[in-house]
């Protein structure tokens with residue numbers, strides 16, 4: 444659902460990220476919020492894809508031993 448809103452906001456040049464911007468409990472800690480900003484900047488500047496806001500399961504996965 445929120446991804447639908449992101450797409451619409453993107454179209455308007457609005458990038459909603461962070462604790463209340465992305466509204467995703469599982470990626471709302473400080474580290475998550477900071478990385479959402481970093482990844483957004485890298486997307487805009489370098490064309491990289493954003494991981495934290497769109498793939499919480501990936502960034503929250505425990506490292507394999």
Ligand SMILES: Cc1cc2nc3c(=O)[nH]c(=O)nc-3n(C[C@H](O)[C@H](O)[C@H](O)COP(=O)(O)OP(=O)(O)OC[C@H]3O[C@@H](n4cnc5c(N)ncnc54)[C@H](O)[C@@H]3O)c2cc1C
Pocket residue numbers: 460461462463464471472473474476
């Ligand atoms: C009690 C508590 C404990 C926490 N403990 C931890 C912890 O131990 N570890 C951890 O990682 N995270 C913790 N968090 C979460 C952490 O605070 C957030 O992850 C982080 O602050 C999110 O950053 P943000 O920039 O997305 O949002 P925020 O830090 O909320 O920043 C948003 C800013 O936008 C401003 N703003 C809002 N509306 C407007 C407007 N209309 N115009 C202009 N400015 C506006 C606000 O004043 C605020 O300064 C805690 C949160 C709370 C509430």
